[in-house]
Amino acid sequence: MSEEKLIFEKGAPGRRAATFPALDVPALDEAAWLPEALRRGAPPDLPEVGEQDLVRHYTRLSQRNIGIDTQIYPLGSCTMKYNPKVNEDVASRDGFRNVHPLQPDSTVQGALAVLWEMERWLAEIAGMPAVCLQPSAGAQGELTALLVCRAYHDSKGRRPRTVLVPDSSHGTNPASAAFCGYRVETVPSRADGTVDLADLRPRITPDVACLMMTNPNTVGVFERDVRAIADLLHDVDAQLYYDGANLNAICGVARPGDMGCDMMHFNVHKTFSTPHGGGGPGAGPIAVKEHLRPFLPVPRVRRGSDGTFSLDHGEPLSIGRVRSHTGNFGILLRGLVYLRSFGGDGLPEIARRAVLNANYLLSRLKGRFDAPYGARCMHEFVLSLSRQKRERGVSALDYAKRLADYGYHAPTVYFPLIVPEALMVEPVETEAKETLDALAEVLGAIDAEDPSALHAAPVNTPVGRLDEVGAARNPVLRWKR
Numbered sequence: 163m164s165e166e167k168l169i170f171e172k173g174a175p176g177r178r179a180a181t182f183p184a185l186d187v188p189a190l191d192e193a194a195w196l197p198e199a200l201r202r203g204a205p206p207d208l209p210e211v212g213e214q215d216l217v218r219h220y221t222r223l224s225q226r227n228i229g230i231d232t233q234i235y236p237l238g239s240c241t242m243k244y245n246p247k248v249n250e251d252v253a254s255r256d257g258f259r260n261v262h263p264l265q266p267d268s269t270v271q272g273a274l275a276v277l278w279e280m281e282r283w284l285a286e287i288a289g290m291p292a293v294c295l296q297p298s299a300g301a302q303g304e305l306t307a308l309l310v311c312r313a314y315h316d317s318k319g320r321r322p323r324t325v326l327v328p329d330s331s332h333g334t335n336p337a338s339a340a341f342c343g344y345r346v347e348t349v350p351s352r353a354d355g356t357v358d359l360a361d362l363r364p365r366i367t368p369d370v371a372c373l374m375m376t377n378p379n380t381v382g383v384f385e386r387d388v389r390a391i392a393d394l395l396h397d398v399d400a401q402l403y404y405d406g407a408n409l410n411a412i413c414g415v416a417r418p419g420d421m422g423c424d425m426m427h428f429n430v431h432k433t434f435s436t437p438h439g440g441g442g443p444g445a446g447p448i449a450v451k452e453h454l455r456p457f458l459p460v461p462r463v464r465r466g467s468d469g470t471f472s473l474d475h476g477e478p479l480s481i482g483r484v485r486s487h488t489g490n491f492g493i494l495l496r497g498l499v500y501l502r503s504f505g506g507d508g509l510p511e512i513a514r515r516a517v518l519n520a521n522y523l524l525s526r527l528k529g530r531f532d533a534p535y536g537a538r539c540m541h542e543f544v545l546s547l548s549r550q551k552r553e554r555g556v557s558a559l560d561y562a563k564r565l566a567d568y569g570y571h572a573p574t575v576y577f578p579l580i581v582p583e584a585l586m587v588e589p590v591e592t593e594a595k596e597t598l599d600a601l602a603e604v605l606g607a608i609d610a611e612d613p614s615a616l617h618a619a620p621v622n623t624p625v626g627r628l629d630e631v632g633a634a635r636n637p638v639l640r641w642k643r
């Protein structure tokens with residue numbers, strides 16, 4: 163593959179990708195309307211590239227990517243399923259794309275109806291009556307819900323300081339709790355990957371504000387004791403948080419609210435099909451039970467008795483805003499299109515197929531790779547490559563890099579932290595059997611390859627193995643001439 167120069171290194175002065183008709187109105191006198199301090203003197207140093215070169219540049223770059231539109235993307239704990247093009251079609255309609263968040267409510271009734279309807283869908287899926295769509299990501303949803311939890315305890319005149327987090331949890335859970343000012347106490351998992359009730363019991367004291375649970379947890383196992391755990395917490399009025407980032411396994415089949423959970427977040431950009439990766443964009447709405455509703459962020463979307471919608475800024479106990487306006491509208495809209503495409507009756511199909519696909523792939527791989535949490539799973543599973551490391555001297559990272567040579571995005575590696583040489587796979591519900599078979603065969607082929615091929619990988623990609631530590635410690639994110 164040939165070297166692709168940066169866009170800044172291409173073109174020549176005066177080249178343009180578009181031509182405009184001659185100006186037929188008087189030109190603006192910059193000096194007359196732009197304050198002195200904001201004037202740059204010279205125009206910004208932008209690339210000057212012809213249209214054909216521009217299109218080819220970005221088309222070539224896009225082809226170097228391993229993306230969901232070209233190949234399965236089996237990232238565990240980060241559900242990456244296909245992004246139906248109908249979502250994009252609806253989101254790009256003028257009536258949605260061109261509305262402004264500061265327009266008067268009466269002129270954006272359709273957009274408010276979208277938000278209101280999305281809240282209703284998520285409330286039903288959660289089994290919790292109140293939803294706030296504002297947070298822009300899962301992590302921000304966690305923080306928002308914890309702020310709501312803190313406001314709830316405050317309202318009762320108490321200040322519990324501890325949040326309990328199982329050791330298999332996503333890293334954002336302890337981070338959000340710490341960010342919210344809580345002391346994080348890690349709860350160890352049993353050998354089967356679930357929370358140990360006997361170990362948990364003495365930890366639940368009046369100093370506990372909440373426990374953050376992922377269910378099924380990140381090793382793909384359902385926490386059967388969830389109701390008992392909820393009861394123990396509720397005895398001291400501590401709250402049970404449900405991390406619903408990857409809701410595929412239970413969507414439309416079981417509801418966190420019915421399991422005894424008090425609050426949760428969703429990742430619309432995982433479970434409900436909207437694109438993510440590269441840091442955005444996202445939407446991490448939260449749902450809460452009735453006793454937490456008064457503390458939700460404002461503004462809230464209201465529907466009047468005459469059917470019209472409005473934004474209500476006036477909740478006295480609200481924690482306030484956590485983001486500008488009403489959330490990441492375009493992402494929420496895409497999620498709503500996905501939900502409506504399935505319809506209420508179709509939702510359980512998401513869960514059934516996600517669990518079936520994961521179990522099928524696990525059954526194809528478990529003969530060759532060690533599956534420390536058993537032969538059955540929910541929507542994802544974790545393999546351990548410890549034996550390969552010991553016997554062949556190849557690591558989970560080597561397998562991940564070699565997969566890129568075959569054109570596959572790697573599964574999640576080295577997470578959860580409790581599994582040595584972890585390879586965490588989530589095929590999702592939208593993949594066909596042939597695709598799962600092909601992935602299983604490639605993983606098997608890599609397992610039979612000479613270790614030197616794995617150590618050298620990737621060799622068929624535009625760049626070889628990168629210095630990831632160097633990239634993280636000394637990121638060069640800006641082009642300078």
Ligand SMILES: *Cc1c(COP(=O)(O)O)cnc(C)c1O
Binds near residue numbers: 299
């Ligand atoms: C992705 C994920 C999060 C965090 O979501 P972001 O949108 O990346 O902030 C939290 N918990 C789990 C289990 C996740 O998979």
